[in-house]
Amino acid sequence: MLKILLVKTSSLGDVIHQLPAITDIRTHFPDARIDWVVEENFVELPALHPGVSRVIPVAVRRWRRALLNPATWREMAAFRQALQSLRYDMVLDSQGLVKSAAITLLAPGPHCGYDRASAREAIAALAYDKTIAIPKNLHAVERNRRLAGRALGYEPDTPVDYGVATPQTELSWLSSQPYAVLLHATSRADKEWPEADWLLLAAHLHASGMSCILPWGSSQEKERSERLAAQMANALVAPRLNLTQAAALLGNARAVVGVDTGLTHLAAALKVPVVALYCASEPGLTGVYTAGPGVNLGQAGRIPNPEEVIAALSGVMAA
Numbered sequence: 001m002l003k004i005l006l007v008k009t010s011s012l013g014d015v016i017h018q019l020p021a022i023t024d025i026r027t028h029f030p031d032a033r034i035d036w037v038v039e040e041n042f043v044e045l046p047a048l049h050p051g052v053s054r055v056i057p058v059a060v061r062r063w064r065r066a067l068l069n070p071a072t073w074r075e076m077a078a079f080r081q082a083l084q085s086l087r088y089d090m091v092l093d094s095q096g097l098v099k100s101a102a103i104t105l106l107a108p109g110p111h112c113g114y115d116r117a118s119a120r121e122a123i124a125a126l127a128y129d130k131t132i133a134i135p136k137n138l139h140a141v142e143r144n145r146r147l148a149g150r151a152l153g154y155e156p157d158t159p160v161d162y163g164v165a166t167p168q169t170e171l172s173w174l175s176s177q178p179y180a181v182l183l184h185a186t187s188r189a190d191k192e193w194p195e196a197d198w199l200l201l202a203a204h205l206h207a208s209g210m211s212c213i214l215p216w217g218s219s220q221e222k223e224r225s226e227r228l229a230a231q232m233a234n235a236l237v238a239p240r241l242n243l244t245q246a247a248a249l250l251g252n253a254r255a256v257v258g259v260d261t262g263l264t265h266l267a268a269a270l271k272v273p274v275v276a277l278y279c280a281s282e283p284g285l286t287g288v289y290t291a292g293p294g295v296n297l298g299q300a301g302r303i304p305n306p307e308e309v310i311a312a313l314s315g316v317m318a319a
Contacts, residue, residue, distance in 0.1 A: 002032040003086060004152075005107050007093045007100050008144075009058055010039045012262025013286065016162070016269050017140040018094060019049055021148040023163035024156045026051040028149075037083070037103055044243035045266075048164040056082050060099055083107050092151055093128065094144050096120040101127035112151045118143075141289045159291045162269035166251025167244050174236075174249070179211045181250055181267070183258030184228065185221035190280035191260045193303065195228060200306040201257060201313075202232040210254055213238055215246060215263070255317050257309065268294045273316040279303045293319035 004025065008018045015038060025032055033053045036046040040057040047055050058079055066072045088109030093100045096119035104111050105127050115131035116122040125131050132150045134143050145156040184198055202212045212235040214225035222237070229235040241249065246263060250256055251270040258264030259277045267274045271292030276283065283296035293316040297304035 002029050002090075002152075003088045003109075004032055004034045005083075005086075005088045005091045005109065006034060006036045006148075007091070007104050007107075008095050009037060009060065009100055009103070010042060012042060012045070013265045014095070014140065015042050015045050016262060016265040017286075017289070018144050019045075019162040019164060019269060020141055020160045021094070021144045021156075022046075022049050022051045023161045024145055024154075024158070025148055025152065026163070027158070028152065028154045035086070035088075037107075042243070044247075048167065048244075048247060049162075051163060058103065060103075080106055090151060092148060093124070094147055096124050098124050100124065104128070114147065137285070139284075139289050140286050160289060161291065164247075164269055166270055167248045169244055169248040171245065171248055173239060174213070175211070177211050178209060178254045179213050179236075180205050180255045180257065181213045181215065181253045182228075183256065183261055183263050183267075184214065184224060185216055185218075186259045186261045188280065191278075193259055193277050193279055195224075197306045197309070198228055199231055201309060202228075202235060204306075204310050206233040210234075211236060213249065213253070215241060215249065255313055257313060264288060268292065273313070273319065275309055275312045275316060277304055277309065293317070 035054040036052050037056045037058055038046055040059045043055050043057045046052045063072050083106050091104050091107045091109045091111045093104040093113035096114040098121050101124035111128045112130040113128040115133045116125040118134045119125050132147055134146050149156045205212055212232055214229055215238040216222040216225045225237045229237050250267045250272055253272055255273040256267035257275045260281050264276050268288040268290040274288055274294040276288040276296045278298040280300050282299050287296035288294045295312045295316055297312055
C-alpha cells in the first residue's frame with residue numbers, strides 16, 4: 001500500500017484548493033493511504049474528503065505566539081511523534097513555504113515539492129529530495145494537481161473533482177425555507193463589497209422567494225451581519241459555526257454569493273451555484289474553480305455592480 005503524507009497547512013482557501021489532488025491520487029492509487037498535515041483551525045476540511053486517512057493537526061500560528069510556554073514545547077514534541085509514527089513512500093509539500101518545508105523534513109520518507117522557480121518561497125526547495133517545475137501561471141487547483149501527479153507518475157486529465165459532499169449535520173436554527181448564503185466577510189476591508197449593494201441583492205432574493213443567511217467569524221463580522229440583516233426583508237444572522245456546520249449550511253443553499261474568502265471556495269467545492277465577488281484582487285489564479293455552476297466577477301480596481309451580480313446569479317442558478 002502506497003503511503004503518502006501531504007503537507008498543506010493553510011489557509012482556508014488553499015486547503016480547499018488541495019482537495020482535487022486527493023481525488024486524483026485516489027483515482028490512480030485506490031488503496032493509497034493519504035495523511036494530511038494542516039493547521040488546527042482547518043482540520044475539519046481534509047476530514048470531509050473520504051480519501052484522507054488521517055489528519056495531523058499542527059499549530060504553527062499559535063505556537064509562534066507562545067514559544068516560552070512549556071506547554072507549547074510539549075505539543076510540538078507530540079506533533080513530531082505523530083508525524084514520525086509512520087514511514088511514508090512520499091512526503092509531498094504542496095505549499096512551498098519555509099514553514100511547510102520544515103515540517104516536511106520532520107517526516108520520514110522521500111521529500112518532494114516545487115523547484116526553486118515554482119515554490120512560493122524559493123529557499124523551500126532546498127528541503128526536498130525531488131523537485132518539480134510547475135508553471136506559476138496556472139490556477140492553484142491545477143498547480144496542486146500537477147505537482148501530485150508528477151510526484152507520483154501520472155498526469156491529471158479528468159475534470160476537477162473536490163471529492164467532498166455536504167455533511168449530514170443538523171442545523172436546528174435553520175428553517176425549511178429556500179435560502180441563499182451571503183458571505184460578506186473577508187480578511188481585508190478593501191475586499192469587501194459595499195453594504196448598499198448587499199441590500200439590493202437581498203431585495204432581489206426576497207422577491208425571488210429566498211431568505212438570506214449571513215454567517216460571520218469574528219465579533220466585527222457579526223456586527224456587520226446584524227447591521228445588514230436588520231435592513232433586509234427576510235434575513236437571518238447565523239450562530240457561530242464550525243467548518244463542518246458551515247459546509248452543511250453552504251451545501252444546502254440554493255445559491256451562495258461571496259467575496260474573496262475561503263467559504264466561497266468551499267461552496268464551489270460543494271457544487272453549489274456560486275457567484276464570487278472580487279473587489280481588490282485578481283481571480284485568475286485563485287478564483288472559484290469548479291465543475292459546478294460558478295462564476296467570478298470583478299477584479300482589482302473594478303468592483304462588480306449589483307445588476308451584473310444579479311444577472312450572474314440567475315445564470316448559475318439556471319445552469
